[in-house]
Amino acid sequence: NAGVTQTPKFRVLKTGQSMTLLCAQDMNHEYMYWYRQDPGMGLRLIHYSVGEGTTAKGEVPDGYNVSRLKKQNFLLGLESAAPSQTSVYFCASSYGLAGGGYNEQFFGPGTRLTVL
Amino acid sequence: AQSVTQLDSHVSVSEGTPVLLRCNYSSSYSPSLFWYVQHPNKGLQLLLKYTSAATLVKGINGFEAEFKKSETSFHLTKPSAHMSDAAEYFCVVISSSGSARQLTFGSGTQLTVLP
Numbered sequence A: 001n002a003g004v005t006q007t008p009k010f011r012v013l014k015t016g017q018s019m020t021l022l023c024a025q026d027m028n029h030e031y032m033y034w035y036r037q038d039p040g041m042g043l044r045l046i047h048y049s050v051g052e053g054t055t056a057k058g059e060v061p062d063g064y065n066v067s068r069l070k071k072q073n074f075l076l077g078l079e080s081a082a083p084s085q086t087s088v089y090f091c092a093s094s095y096g097l098a099g100g101g102y103n104e105q106f107f108g109p110g111t112r113l114t115v116l
Numbered sequence B: 001a002q003s004v005t006q007l008d009s010h011v012s013v014s015e016g017t018p019v020l021l022r023c024n025y026s027s028s029y030s031p032s033l034f035w036y037v038q039h040p041n042k043g044l045q046l047l048l049k050y051t052s053a054a055t056l057v058k059g060i061n062g063f064e065a066e067f068k069k070s071e072t073s074f075h076l077t078k079p080s081a082h083m084s085d086a087a088e089y090f091c092v093v094i095s096s097s098g099s100a101r102q103l104t105f106g107s108g109t110q111l112t113v114l115p
Helices: none
Strands: A004-007 A010-013 A019-025 A030-035 A043-049 A064-069 A071-079 A086-096 A111-115 B003-006 B010-014 B019-021 B023-027 B031-038 B044-050 B056-058 B062-069 B072-078 B087-095 B101-106 B109-114
Touching: A004 A086, A019 A086, A019 A111, A030 A071, A030 B003, A043 A064, A043 A071, A043 B101, A064 B109, A071 A086, A111 B072, B003 B087, B019 B109, B023 B031, B023 B087, B031 B062, B031 B072, B044 B056, B044 B062, B044 B072, B072 B087
Parallel strands: A010 A111, B010 B109
Antiparallel strands: A004 A019, A019 A071, A030 A043, A030 A086, A064 A071, A086 A111, B003 B023, B019 B072, B023 B072, B031 B044, B031 B087, B056 B062, B062 B072, B087 B101, B087 B109
C-alpha cells in the first residue's frame, strides 16, 4: 500500500513551458486535491475532484488545469508556466465527507517546481 | 466564510518543556478542526482531529488539543517537547456543511526544539 504518490519530485521549467504533475492513490478514495504551498501562506487549494470524471475549482485555480480520467489518478497541468507558479505542490486524497464530519486527507510527498 | 489564524509563526522551546501552538478559527457552521505536522521536505501528516465528539482530542506522539467554542480556539499542546517534534504545524478548519472545497489551512507555525 503506497498511499499517495507524486511524480516528479523536482522539476525546473522555463517561462512558457508546459508540464503535467501526476498524483496516484491506491486507497480507493473518491476525493482528490491539488494544493500549492508557499512560504508563510500555508496550503491553498488549486483544484479538487469528488470522483472519477469530475473536477472543480479551488481557491487559486488560474493557470492550472486538471483531469481525473481514472479514480486513482489526478493530473495537474500547467499549460504556460510562469515564475509565479514556483511552489511546492501537494496532492491529497480522502474518502470524502461522512456523517457531518470530514475524513482525513492523506498527502503525497510533494513536487518542488521552479519556473525560471 | 471561514478562516483560521495561527497566532505564532515561530515557537521555540527547550527539550523537555511544554509546547503550546495557538490556533483560532472562525466558521459559519459547526467546524471540524485538524492539526497536521510537516517535517522538512516531507508531506503533511495528521496529528489529530476534532469532529464534534469529545472537546479534548488526543493525537499521535503525545500531542493533544482542546476545542473551545466560546473562545473559537483549538490550541495544540504537548507536555514535554522532544527534538523530533521540530517541524511545521498547520491548523485546518473545515465546514461540516460544505463540500470538500471548504477547507482552510492556517499559515503554519514553525516549532524549534532547543537541546
